[in-house]
Amino acid sequence: MSGHEVDLDGGERATFRPSGALRGSLVPPADKSISHRAAIIGAIAEGPTVVTNYLDSDDTRSTLSAVAGLGAMVNPEPLNAMPEEFTIEGVGPTGPRSLGRIDVGNAGTLMRLLPGWLAGCDGGLWRMDGDASIRRRPVDRISVPLGLMGAQIEVTEERFPPIKIDGRVLKGIEYELPVASAQVKSCLLLAGLRAEGPTTVIEPIATRDHTEVMLEAAGARIERGEGRVTVWPSENLSLERVEVPADISSAAFFLVAASIVPGSEVVIDRTGVNPTRTGIVDILRRMGADIEVEPLDDGAGEPIARITVRSAPLTGTRVEGAEIPLAIDELPIVALAACFAEGETIIADAEELKAKESDRIAVVVDALSGFGAEIEAREDGMRIVGTGGLRGGSVDSHGDHRIAMLGAIAGIASREGVVVDGMDAAAVSYPTFQQDLGRLLG
Numbered sequence: 001m002s003g004h005e006v007d008l009d010g011g012e013r014a015t016f017r018p019s020g021a022l023r024g025s026l027v028p029p030a031d032k033s034i035s036h037r038a039a040i041i042g043a044i045a046e047g048p049t050v051v052t053n054y055l056d057s058d059d060t061r062s063t064l065s066a067v068a069g070l071g072a073m074v075n076p077e078p079l080n081a082m083p084e085e086f087t088i089e090g091v092g093p094t095g096p097r098s099l100g101r102i103d104v105g106n107a108g109t110l111m112r113l114l115p116g117w118l119a120g121c122d123g124g125l126w127r128m129d130g131d132a133s134i135r136r137r138p139v140d141r142i143s144v145p146l147g148l149m150g151a152q153i154e155v156t157e158e159r160f161p162p163i164k165i166d167g168r169v170l171k172g173i174e175y176e177l178p179v180a181s182a183q184v185k186s187c188l189l190l191a192g193l194r195a196e197g198p199t200t201v202i203e204p205i206a207t208r209d210h211t212e213v214m215l216e217a218a219g220a221r222i223e224r225g226e227g228r229v230t231v232w233p234s235e236n237l238s239l240e241r242v243e244v245p246a247d248i249s250s251a252a253f254f255l256v257a258a259s260i261v262p263g264s265e266v267v268i269d270r271t272g273v274n275p276t277r278t279g280i281v282d283i284l285r286r287m288g289a290d291i292e293v294e295p296l297d298d299g300a301g302e303p304i305a306r307i308t309v310r311s312a313p314l315t316g317t318r319v320e321g322a323e324i325p326l327a328i329d330e331l332p333i334v335a336l337a338a339c340f341a342e343g344e345t346i347i348a349d350a351e352e353l354k355a356k357e358s359d360r361i362a363v364v365v366d367a368l369s370g371f372g373a374e375i376e377a378r379e380d381g382m383r384i385v386g387t388g389g390l391r392g393g394s395v396d397s398h399g400d401h402r403i404a405m406l407g408a409i410a411g412i413a414s415r416e417g418v419v420v421d422g423m424d425a426a427a428v429s430y431p432t433f434q435q436d437l438g439r440l441l442g
Contacts, residue, residue, distance in 0.1 A: 041215065042067070116186070137356075140159045185201045273295075287317050
């Protein structure tokens with residue numbers, strides 16, 4: 001399936017050659033978004049929160065390290081491997097440790113959510129920073145509305161990390177998001193927990209609601225409806241238990257792989273199918289994918305299912321508007337599926353792709369065009385004309401985990417294979433990706 005070598009920069013170079021059918025079953029890694037929120041809200045809450053199936057990845061370890069540095073107790077502390085179950089003893093109403101530096105690594109979710117909590121902790125002073133990629137990711141989307149709440153926040157060049165947070169007493173506001181973003185919404189909801197009066201976030205388009213679900217489970221007063229989410233102040237949260245389902249964003253790579261590699265049939269078990277996250281399933285079905293979803297149970301408000309996918313001929317489609325936030329992280333792999341479809345696929349209204357770990361519009365277009373795709377970048381997305389397959393080639397992940405895994409799936413489905421430079425980036429969200437892919441290929 002693949003060959004590996006270490007390049008001169010120390011990053012992993014992997015070669016993914018054309019394969020036969022994918023067959024078998026797997027449980028993808030735990031949901032990254034829910035793992036981040038379990039650690040943060042567990043740290044805010046009073047008393048112990050038992051967390052099971054927390055994602056073991058670079059990003060989510062950064063979040064655990066951050067909350068531990070702020071005074072939450074993580075037991076047992078994860079060392080070489082993440083325990084299947086651990087407890088977070090939250091700091092409760094007393095709030096976090098008042099001083100400190102916080103290293104977020106490459107965790108954009110941590111960089112954008114945590115300031116919401118810290119900004120309302122009067123008397124605290126923190127500095128948040130991360131790696132070179134994080135320093136290119138804009139944070140003015142949180143600093144501006146937090147400033148309207150009375151927060152004292154300094155960012156670099158008025159837009160980028162590092163972030164300096166000087167805790168203050170906040171006031172609740174009503175804020176209309178200029179761009180739909182679950183991270184910005186979540187940041188403001190966390191800030192609203194310690195603000196004076198209610199805080200309302202108005203969304204132009206509905207986004208993933210894991211923060212609202214978890215805050216409600218912890219006892220926060222949340223009101224939702226007609227594009228509005230309101231939170232009331234609450235310092236006495238108790239989360240008790242979180243079971244993190246498998247990540248639909250990680251499953252997406254195998255949904256596409258099994259769809260485009262002839263003869264494939266893959267079962268993806270115990271995967272989260274929150275309606276605000278299943279855009280990838282709806283898009284692929286519309287393209288003609290053979291996907292069955294069997295509901296299993298409902299873990300603390302987060303529905304879980306078994307998904308079966310079989311290879312099928314695909315046709316082009318249009319992805320835009322309200323569908324974009326429901327599949328924002330999966331759009332790169334949708335673009336790959338479009339290369340194997342018949343006809344034209346348009347992805348529009350997706351400017352948010354430019355603010356991810358890389359400019360995913362530019363990087364995806366460069367990568368797929370290098371593999372032989374007929375694809376062009378647009379200001380808010382991309383246009384792909386399906387040619388029924390790809391030649392292959394090479395791609396630099398640019399440190400972006402989703403680009404690394406896209407390259408791998410493109411390689412096994414291509415005619416000549418793909419070399420991925422920086423395959424180690426996949427560890428950010430899916431450390432066992434290559435092993436799981438190898439098992440499905442036999």
